Each structure stands twice: as structure tokens, then as C-alpha cells.
Amino acid sequence: MRLSGLCGVVVAGVLVLAAPGVAQADPFLGAPGLGDPYYPLDGNGGYDVGHYEIGIDYDPPTRHLAGSARIEARATQALRAFNLDFDGPEVRMVTVNGLPAAWDRNGEHELTITPSVPLLPGLPFVALVDYAGPARDEMGAGWTISPSGGAFVAGEPHSAATWYPLNDTPLDKATFTLHTTVPAEWEVMSNGRRTRNEVRGDKRIVSWESKHPVLGYLTTVAIDRFSFLEQQRPDGTPLLSAFAPQAEDNRETERRLPEILDFAESLYGPYPFDAAGGIYVDAELEISLETQTRPIYAPWTDLETVVHEIAHQWWGDAVSVRQWSDICLNECFASYTADYLWGERKEGVDVDAQYREKVAKYLDDPKFWSIPLDNPGAGREFTSVYYRGPLFLHALRKQLGDEVFFGAVKEFLRAHAYGNASMLEFRTFVQSKSGTDLTGFLRAWLDTEEPPADEYLFPGALRV
Template identity: 75%
Template structure:
């Protein structure tokens, strides 16, 4: 995610009656109930225990004039324990029916985003099962926190750390990534964009039916759908990777920047290894968004998007999408690296800028400003995840690079990504991995940069190669 107005200091089936969940549904009291949350330190009710999702198949029918959204989501999962009841995360339209293994299931909505499902027959550990949820109703405009109404009358989905719950039920945690397919029906004059490969686009009377498939695992908040009167830009990388980008009616001004996507992907690949997905592109909306977001393979871009923003979101395809955070307290993994790529590495390698000098000037400017240091990079705290990682994260990574040397730094970060491909990791794991490659003890360095709320000591602020 990149925020608007951000100026980097360094470089500018059958229906069933709803039932109540038994009082014994407390997972601590009942071993046959899946936990309603996974205990993320910032969002403890995100995600659900007792099962692992393998695939989502989402079908929606959306009418832009009336904003009526009807959906049917089929989830393929595997039980990790005996389950007589389990939860999904869903905050979208009214649920009309639920089924488990194609048998009617009882359900109830509770809490902020919980959909509790009670299958007719208990689920057994280690066995696959399916859940289907049908729902319909007015689509609520979340204004950049999920389903969002565009000025054109269309709609798109964007938001971090939450967005998917506004339009389909899921296990909403980065820890349970799954493949994803979308089938969207809209009036014939509208177009549909989403993640992955477009597998079908057919007209049926006055309707258009478009299908998309994401064959690599994806976290829920990185899925999207966008409905508008798009124009398109089709490109290919030198290796043949297809690139499809879309522009809402008032976003055509971004086309020139997006034409540089092959170059940006090639650049990121030299840093972090082969591009991890089979397609790429971008979706340029014309809503008044305060951020752009790294939705997998096809970021959502706000109208203020510039080249630096595109480089940032493309870096996220490695840092955040291919390799995802274990908990939201690990957000520096995503944003520190994406910001460093866009704010330091691109200017240095593609524009010839002396980023060492930029680093020194930034430190000189903010060294005595307590507000600049008052939010730690590792575990920044509830409500503060999108703060210091943008402006201090690049400084930390540049200092780390200078501390251990380019050869060690770039090989280590590339190997770290490959070691966690399509999975999850954490800041403590990054620290341990980098330490295993370094020739000196980095304990004090990491503590000063990541955990403290004051400027690092001189020796860590200015490693030897940064001393003028």
C-alpha cells in the first residue's frame, strides 16, 4: 500500500432456518468448535480456526444502477479438527442460504464480521469439505475499506488489512492463503477486472459474464474486483508474460506510466528473483482514494499514482503478495521493502541518484525530531501499522545494507523470499535469517532500528561506509 500525498523524506441449494449457536460454542470449552479468531495481536478476531482453505470460487451478479449485489461463494477446505461448528468472516449482504458438502447447514451472523456455520454432520479431521454461501442485497459503499462505489457508477474493492469480507465470505487472515476464481455478471455495457488470468468474457443477452482465475495462493485482502467502463492496455514482457491493465474513464492520464510496467518488473526481478506470478497489470480507478494497493498481480491505483507508486506496488508483488506477513505487527516486511525499492533502489539504479547523500540529509533533518522516531518499525502498535514503515523503513534498510555490505544484503533478501515462497513469515524470522548471513553481531543494530523509539546510536545510524 502507498498513501496519497506521501512525500518520502529520502527521495521525493436448499434454504434452512437460521439457528442459534449453542452456548458451548466457546472454542476453549468445546474441542469440536473452530476458533472464531486466530489471535492476531492487532486483529484477534480475524481468521478462523479448525480448517484450512484451499480454493475460493466466487460468483457475483452486480447491477451498478441499483447497487444490488448477489453472490454465491463456494469454499474448498480441509478440516484440521473435528468440527460441529465453525466460522467464516463475512460483513456483506444478507445471507440467504448455507450448505456444507452440499447438505443444508444452519448459520447465524454475530459480532462484527462472523458467520457461524453448523453443518448437518460433523466434519472429521484431515478430510476435505465444501461450504457454499448464497447472499444478496444492496452493496454498501465502504469508501476505500472494501466494496467502493466509483464516481462513474461502477464499483471496485480495495482495502488493507480488510476488504474481502464486504463481498464474499472467507477465512480472512494472511495465514490462510488460497487459490481464487471469480465469475462476475454485469450489464453488457460494463467491464470487469480482477486478479490473475481472464479465462472467459462472454455476452449473454443484455449481460456480460467474465471469469478470472488466480492459480497461485492469495490472501483475502489482496483479492479484488473492479467494474467500470474500462479502456485497456495490453503488453508483454520479453519472456512472454502477459500484462493487462485497465483505466476507468477519467484515469487515462496514467497510461504513460503504466506503459513502463515491463521495465519495472524487469528491475524488481533483478533484486528479488523471478516474478512469482503468471500475469501482471494494473487497475486505475478514478475514485478519491487515499492509497494505492498491491492487489495480487493487478494493483489498484488511485488517480494521483505516479511512477514511484507503481514501483512501490510492484515491489509488493514479492514483499506482501508472494511472501506475506504472519501477523500484522510484521508490516515492515511489506512496507519497508516496498518503500526502499521505490524510494532508494529505483532512484539509485535507474536514475543515477546518490542515495547515500539523500540518506545523510534525511538523518540530519529528522535526527532531533522525536515524532519521527516515536513509533517502532517492528510491532508499531494497533492503529499505527501504516506510519513509520513508510518514512523510516527505507532508512533502516539502507543502514542495514551499508552495515553488512551489498553482496550480503541483496543475496540474503533474495534468498529469504525464496525460502518463504507463497507462504508467510515474520520480522523475527527476517532478523534471524539476515544474522545467519552477516559476519558481525547485529543484535544491537536491529534493536536500535526496529524496537526503540529514539534515533539509533551513531555507530548504527552511520555504518562505516556511510561516514563522510
């Protein structure tokens, strides 16, 4: 995610503690949360989702949203009840394995489902949820109404639960299929590859397929009177981008997408997905967001923003955080890519000088250093990672040397491809690539609330 105005239980095989304060007296109830340190009630215990198949029918004039979610999962414990995360329209019907199921909506976003027959550990199950009603406008935090009357979805760390039920946690990636029905004059964009675009009478039916696993907040749907830009990479990867009526000014920037993908690929290894593009909306969003394969771009988008969101396709999408306290893995790398590496590699910028100037400007500003990069704190996760994160990575690069640094980040991405990683894993990994002890360096840059000592602030060629 890039902000306006900045320069810069068992789930998926991982044992996760239940949310603090959540009673777990009944061993046959799936936990209503997974204990993320920032969002303890996000996600649900007791099962692992493999695939979502979502169908929605949306009418822009009335803002009526009707949906059907098919959730294919595997129970990881015996379950007489389990939860989904859902904050969308009224639920009309739920079935589990073809049998009617009871349900209850509770808390901020809990949908508790009680199957007719308890679920057995290790066995697959299918839950179907039908829902319908007025779609709320959750500007920048989910389902958002466009100026044209269309709609799109964007928001981090939450957004998906506003339009379909899911296990909303970074720990449970799943493949994703979307079928949409809208009035014929409207177009639909989403993640992955478009597999159907057909007009029948006064309706348009559009389907999208994501064959690589994706997190909830990285899924999107966008409905508008789009114009399109179709491009292709030399290897045949299709690049489909869309522009809302008042977003045409961004077309020339998006024409550089093949170049940007090649650039990011040279840094981080092969592009991890089978499609790419961008969705340019014209709502006054404060963010642009790295929705998988096809980011959502706000009207203020510039070239650096596109570079930032494309870097996220590696850092954040293909490799995702384990917990939201690990957010530096996403934003520090995306910001460094856009704010330093693009200028250095493509425009000849002296990034060592850029680094020294930034340090000199903020060295005596306590506020600049007051939020640590590793575990910045709930509600502060989208702050210092943008402006302090690139400095950390440039200092780390100088500490390790270019050959070791760039080789290490590629290797780290390969090792965690299509899965999750933590800051602790990253720290341990880079230490294994260094011939010197990095304990002091990493602590100074990642854990403290003050500028690093000179020996860590100006390593290698950065010493002045």
C-alpha cells in the same frame, strides 16, 4: 500499500492461539479468531482453505450484489460448527457437503455455520454460501462505489469480507477463481488471468483465475467502463491494465510496467506470478493497494507508486506477513525499492547523500522516531514503515555490504515463496549472513523509539 502524500487450532500447518478472551470450552467449535495481536478476531480456527470459487452478479444502477461462494477446505479438527468472516449482504442459504446447514451472523464479521453432519479432522469439505442485497460503499475499506457508478474493492488489512465470505487471515492463503455477471456495457477486472469475457444478450460474463495462493485483502474485483492497455513481457507473461473514464492520464506511466517488472526482478528474483497489470480507478482514494498481480491505483498515482506496488508482488503478496505486527516486511521493502533503489539504479541518484539528508532533517525530531518498525502497534502499522523503514534498510545494506544484502533478500524470498514470514525470521536470517553480531544494530533500528546511535545510524560508507 502506498498512502497519498507520503514519499515514501491449526491454520495452514501453523499452530495459532485463539483470540484473547474468546471462550473455547467446546473442543468441537472452530475458534472465531486466531489471536493476531492487532486483530484477534480475524480469521477462524479448525480448517484450512484450499480454494475459493466466487460468483457475483452486480447491477451498477441499483448497486445490487448477488453472490455465491464455494469454499473448498480441509478440517484440522472435529467440527460441529465453524466460522467464516463476512460483512457483506444478507445470507440466503448455506450448505456443507451438499446438505443444508444452519447459520448465524454475529459480532463484527462472524458467520457461524453448523453443518448437518459434523466434520471430521483431516477430511475435505465444501461450504456453499449464497447471499444478496444492496452493496454498501466502504470507501478505501472494501467494496467502493466509483464516480461512474461502477465499483471496485480495495482495503488493507480488511476488504474481502465486504463482498465474499472467507477465512480472513494472512495465515490461510488459497487459490481463487472469480466469475462475474454485469450489464453488457460494463467491463470487469480482477486478479490473475482472464479466462472468459463473453457477452450474452444484455449481460457480460467474465471469469478470472489465480493459480497462485492469495490472501483475502489482495483479491479484488473492479467494474467500470474501462479502456485497456495490453502489453507482454519477453517471456510471454501477459500484462493487462485498465483505466476508468477519468484515469486515462495514468496510461503513459503504466506503459513502463515491463521496465518496472524487469527492475524489481533484478533485485528480488523471478517475478512470482503468471500475469501482471494495473487497475486505475477514478475514485478519490487515499491509498493505492498491491492487489495480487494487478494493483488498484488511485488517481494521484505516480511512477514511484507503481514501483512501490510492484515491489509488493514479492514483499507482501508472494511472501506475506504472519501477523500484522510484521508489516515492516511488506512496507519497508516496498518503500525502499520505490524511494531509494529506483532512483539509484534508474536515475543515478546518490542515495547515500539522500539518506544523510533525511537523517539530518529528522534526527532531532522525536515524533519521527516514536513508532518502532518491529511491532509498531495496532492502528499504527501504516505509519513509520513508510518513512523510517527505508532508512533502516539502507543502513542494513551498508552494514552488510551490497553483495551480502542483495543476495540475502533474494534468498529470504525464495525460502518463503508463496508462504508467510515474520520479522523475527528476517532478523534471524540476516544475522546468519553477517560476520558481526547484529543484535545491537537490529534492536536500535527496529525496537526503539529514538534515533539509533551513530555506530548504527552511519555504518560503513555512511559514516560522516
